[in-house]
Amino acid sequence: MDIEHVRSRFIKHFDGTTGAVYVAPGRINLIGEHTDYNGGYVLPGAIDKGIMAEVKPNGTDMVRAYSIDMKDYVEFGLGEADAPRASWARYIFGVCREMIGCGVEVKGFNTAFAGDVPLGAGLSSSAALESVYAYALNDLFGENRLDKLQLARVGQRAEHNYCGVQCGIMDQFASLFGQKGNLVRLDCKTMDYQYMPFQPQGFRLVLLDSTAKHELASSAYNDRRRSCEAVVAAVQKRHPAVEYLRDCSMDMLDEVKADITSDDYRHAQYVIEEVQRVLDVCDALQKGDYETVGQKMYDTHHGMSRLYEASCPELDFLNDVAFDCGVTGSRTMGGGFGGCTLNLVKEELYGTFVGQAREVFAQRFGRQLKVYDVAISDGARRVD
Ligand code: ADP
Ligand code: MG
Numbered sequence: 001m002d003i004e005h006v007r008s009r010f011i012k013h014f015d016g017t018t019g020a021v022y023v024a025p026g027r028i029n030l031i032g033e034h035t036d037y038n039g040g041y042v043l044p045g046a047i048d049k050g051i052m053a054e055v056k057p058n059g060t061d062m063v064r065a066y067s068i069d070m071k072d073y074v075e076f077g078l079g080e081a082d083a084p085r086a087s088w089a090r091y092i093f094g095v096c097r098e099m100i101g102c103g104v105e106v107k108g109f110n111t112a113f114a115g116d117v118p119l120g121a122g123l124s125s126s127a128a129l130e131s132v133y134a135y136a137l138n139d140l141f142g143e144n145r146l147d148k149l150q151l152a153r154v155g156q157r158a159e160h161n162y163c164g165v166q167c168g169i170m171d172q173f174a175s176l177f178g179q180k181g182n183l184v185r186l187d188c189k190t191m192d193y194q195y196m197p198f199q200p201q202g203f204r205l206v207l208l209d210s211t212a213k214h215e216l217a218s219s220a221y222n223d224r225r226r227s228c229e230a231v232v233a234a235v236q237k238r239h240p241a242v243e244y245l246r247d248c249s250m251d252m253l254d255e256v257k258a259d260i261t262s263d264d265y266r267h268a269q270y271v272i273e274e275v276q277r278v279l280d281v282c283d284a285l286q287k288g289d290y291e292t293v294g295q296k297m298y299d300t301h302h303g304m305s306r307l308y309e310a311s312c313p314e315l316d317f318l319n320d321v322a323f324d325c326g327v328t329g330s331r332t333m334g335g336g337f338g339g340c341t342l343n344l345v346k347e348e349l350y351g352t353f354v355g356q357a358r359e360v361f362a363q364r365f366g367r368q369l370k371v372y373d374v375a376i377s378d379g380a381r382r383v384d
Contacts, residue, residue, distance in 0.1 A: 001023065001049075001050060001052045001114070001115070001116055003021055003052065003383060003384065005052075005068070005114060006021060006052050006053070006054050006068065006112055006113065006114055007021065007054060007384075009066065009068045009112045009114070010054040010056075010066075010110070010111075010112040013066045013073070013110075013112055014056070014058075014064070014110045014112075015110075017056065018054065018056070018384075019054045019055050019056025019109075019110065019111075020054070020055055020056070020136065020139065020140065020382060020384060021052060021053070021054045021055075021382065021383050021384035022052070022053050022055065022132050022135055022136045022139070022380065022381065022382050022383065023050045023051065023052045023053075023132060023380065023381060023383050024050050024051055024127075024128045024129075024130075024131035024132035024135060024175045024176070024379070024380035024381075025046040025047050025048070025049065025050035025117075025128055025131075025174075025175055025178055025377055025378070025379060025380070026046075026047050026049050026050060026117035026123035026124045026125055026127070026128045026175070027044045027045060027046055027047060027123065027124050027127065027170075027171055027174035027175060027178065028044065028045055028047055028123065028205065028207070028333060028342055028374055028376075029042055029043060029044040029045075029170065029174075029333060029334075029342075030043045030044070030045065030183055030198070030281065030293070030297075030342070031043050031274075031277055031278050031281050031293075031296060031297060031300055031331070032274065032275075032277075032278040033274060033300060033304060033331075033332070033333070033334070033335070033336070034224065034270070034271060034274065034304075034308060034310070034335070034336075035188065035246070035271065035274050035275055035278065036168045036169075036170055036188045037168065037188075037225060037228070038188075038228055038244050038245040038246050038271050038275070039188055039189035039243060039244030039245070039246040039247070040187075040188060040189070040244070040245070040246040040271070040274065040275035040278065041185055041186065041187055041188065041246075041275060041278040041279065042170050042185075042186050042188060042278070043183050043184070043185050043186075043196065043278055043281060043282070044170055044171075044173070044174035044178075044183065044184060044186070045174060045178055045182065045183040045184065045198060045376040046174055046175060046177075046178020046179070046376065046377050046378060046379045047117075047123065047178075047374040047375065047376065047377055048374060048375045048376075048377040049115075049116045049117045049118075049123065049372075049374065050115060050116070050117060050128045050132070050175075051113055051114070051115035051117065051125070051128040051129050051132045052113060052114060052115065052132070052383070053111055053112070053113035053132045053133065053136060054111060054112050054113070054384075055109050055110070055111045055133075055136045055137075055140060056109060056110050056111075057107055057108065057109050057140060057141070058108045058109055058110045059107075059108065060107075060108040061077055061078055061107065061108045062075055062076070062077055062078075062108045063075065063076050063077075063078065063092065063093070063096065063108055063109055063111070064108075064109075064110045064111070065089055065092055065110075065111050065112075065113075066111070066112040066113075067086075067088050067089075067112075067113060067114075068112055068113065068114035069114050069115060070086075070088060072086060072088070074086050074089040076089065076093055078096055078097075078100065078106060078107075078108070080097065083162065087163070088129070090162050090163050091126060091129045091130055091133070091158060091159070091162070091163060092111070092129070092133050093162060094130070094157075094158030094159065094161060094162030094163060095130050095133040095134050095137065095154060095155065095158045096133070096137065097158070097161075097162065098134075098154040098155075098157045098158045098161070099134065099137045099138070099141070099142065099146075099154055101157075102142075102146055102150060102154060103145075104137060104138065104141050104142035104145070104146065105141055105142075106137055106141050107141060109140070111133075113129075113132065115128060115129070118209070118370070118372060121207070121209050121339070121340060121370070121372065122207075122209075122333055122334040122339040122340050123207070123340075123372065123374075124171035124174075124175070126159060126163070126165070126167075126171070127155060127159075127167075127171035127172045127174070127175045128175055130154070130155030130156075130158050130159060130172060130175075131151065131152070131155050131172055131175035131176050131379075131380045132380060134146075134151040134152075134154045134155050134158075134172075134176075134380075135151060135176065135380040135381070135382075136382075138151060139382060148176040148177055148379075148380075149173075149176075149191070151172075151176050151380075152169055152172035152173045152175075152176050152177075153169065153172075155172035155175075155176075156168070156169050156172050168188070169186075169188075169191075170186060170188075173186055173193075174379070175379060175380055176379050176380050177193065177379050178376075178377065178378060178379035178380075179195060179378060179379065180376060180377050180378050181197065181198060181199050181376065182195040182196060182197060182198055182376070183195070183196045183198045183285070183376065184196070185278065185282055188246075189243070189244060189246060194282075196282050196285045196286065197285055197286065197288075198285060198376050199288075200290050200293075200344065202346060202347050203290060203328065203344055203345060203346055203347065204344075204345050204347060204350050204373065205342065205343070205344060205345075205373070205374050205375065205376075206342075206343050206345055206350070206353075206354065206371060206372065206373050206374070207333065207340040207341065207342055207343070207371070207372040207374065208318050208340060208341050208343065208354075208357055208361075208369055208370075208371060209339070209340045209369065209370035209371070209372065210312075210314035210315055210318060210338060210339065210340065210341070210361075210365075210369070211338075211367065211369075211370060212312055212314040212315070212337075212338035212339070213338045213339075214312055214337040214338045216337065217335065217336075217337040217338060220309075220310065220337060221335055221337075224267055224308065224310065227263065227264045227267040227268065228245050228267065228268060228271060230260060230261075230264050231245060231248070231253065231256070231260055231264050231265075231267075231268040232244060232245055232248070234256040234259045234260050235248050235252050235253070235255075235256055237256075238252070238255060238256070239252060245268055245271045245272060245275070246271075246275050248268070248272055249272065250269070250272055250273075253265065253268050253269060253272060266307045266308075266309075267307065267308055267309075269307055270303045270304065270307035270308040271308075273299075273303055273307075274300060274303060277296045277299060277300060280292070280296055281293050281296050284296070290328060290329075290344065291328065293328075293329055293344065294327075294328030294329025294330075294344050295329070296329070297329030297330055297331040297342070297344060298319070298323065298329060298330060298331065300331045300332075301315075301319045301330060301331035301332055301341075304331070304332055304336055305319075305332075308336070310332075310335065310336030310337055311332055311336055311337070312336070312337050312338055314338070314361075314365060315332045315336070315338070315339075315341060317360075317361065317364060317365075318330070318341045318357060318361065318369075319331065319332070319341055321353075321356060321357045321360060321361070322341065322343050322345075322353065322357070325349060325352060325353040325356055325357075326346075326349060327343050327344070327345050327346075327349065327353055328344045328345065328346060329343065329344035330342070330343045330344070340372075354371055357369060358371070
């Protein structure tokens with residue numbers, strides 16, 4: 001992402017002057033899948049792909065926004081009734097409304113923005129978009145009164161209330177709290193967080209996008225959530241302090257085995273093991289033991305595929321290719337049923353692995369794989 005790219009468009013589309021320039025990144029999640037709504041841990045990090053926005057107050061009550069990538073221009077007011085129709089602009093409008101709701105006196109501004117987070121690939125381009133504007137408006141109109149967690153919640157609520165997506169907090173959290181050389185372990189029950197060192201020397205992180213989108217994904221997702229709730233309800237009869245599956249042990253699950261379905265048992269087993277895997281990976285990271293990190297990534301993939309039943313042929317295929325090539329760690333990233341695998345690959349294996357994956361994937365599925373290299377980087381910030 002190049003500041004001159006954004007700045008030249010900003011100058012051209014507005015009055016020739018310049019504003020302040022901000023970036024906010026997309027994210028990966030190293031491990032901790034389907035743990036968020038079970039009160040467990042996730043382990044995301046900000047990536048070196050994001051959204052860059054130039055912003056300048058314009059002395060009016062109108063926002064004038066230019067999307068460089070969409071080549072689309074939209075103007076909107078700041079009242080609740082002024083919601084724009086273009087979906088990209090609704091993210092910006094939603095952030096404005098939620099910032100106003102937090103007491104920030106947002107006024108009109110001119111803005112142009114562009115990004116290099118692939119859209120809808122599971123790297124959270126939407127959180128990058130929300131976070132860059134939450135960060136910018138806090139700086140320009142709010143004297144930076146809101147802290148990063150408040151900004152993350154602004155982005156999350158914007159997405160809930162103005163974009164129709166009931167997302168969790170992880171993506172916005174990672175986009176704002178991310179730090180180069182670190183992942184963030186977030187406890188989704190308490191919102192406590194801790195930075196974990198991530199400096200895998202001699203390794204690269206690469207995502208292979210299967211571009212599979214399964215129609216059943218959202219109903220299966222709801223079904224898994226129901227499974228988790230059913231098991232918690234059964235365990236609570238014996239252990240009233242249990243609030244989430246995160247609070248359950250395998251012993252507790254075994255106590256209620258006769259009271260729940262075998263599907264629910266397997267789904268809960270996956271979650272209980274996955275919560276523990278995040279903690280194990282954090283221990284391994286603190287020792288610089290990336291072989292264990294990689295092994296746990298495979299364990300997550302197998303758990304998601306065999307126990308949680310949230311994989312699909314494309315993802316299992318890509319996971320097998322990684323294993324056969326000797327890749328250190330590989331797993332489905334995101335909710336499953338489609339999307340990407342995240343791979344931790346030794347530098348010297350990178351070319352062979354990606355080449356091989358492209359070739360055999362195209363043979364098997366008749367379409368091209370998309371490949372995204374990522375590096376762990378800093379969170380939202382001003383850059384000019
Ligand atoms: P993701 O998994 O990448 O977050 P979403 O569907 O949640 O996918 O969000 C993608 C939406 O975010 C796009 O449809 C668009 O409205 C907006 N968006 C993301 N990146 C850009 C961009 N570079 N330019 C314009 N809009 C963007
Ligand atoms: Mg999104």
